[in-house]
Amino acid sequence: MPQWLRHCFASVGLARGVPVTDMAAWLGHSDPRTTYEIYAHVLPDAPERLRSVMDDVLRLKTQLVLPLQFEVTRDTATPR
Numbered sequence: 001m002p003q004w005l006r007h008c009f010a011s012v013g014l015a016r017g018v019p020v021t022d023m024a025a026w027l028g029h030s031d032p033r034t035t036y037e038i039y040a041h042v043l044p045d046a047p048e049r050l051r052s053v054m055d056d057v058l059r060l061k062t063q064l065v066l067p068l069q070f071e072v073t074r075d076t077a078t079p080r
Helices: 003-015 020-027 032-042 046-058
Strands: none
Touching (some): 003 032
C-alpha cells in the first residue's frame, strides 16, 4: 500500500472518531502511543467529542447498557 494511502486511511479514521487503539492495531503499531504521536494533529477536537458524548449520556439521549463491563489486566513485570 502506498504510504500516502496508509496516512490518509489513518487520518480520516481518527478524525472521524475511530479509537487510537483500534487504528494502532490496524496499522501494526505495537504501541498506540506511536499512532497518537504521528496522528495527533487530526485529533484536536477529541475533548469536544468526549464532552458531546458525556452531555448525551447525562441528558439521557444515549442509553447505557448496565452493568458496564471492564477488562482487568495485570502487569506481570510488577511483583505482588
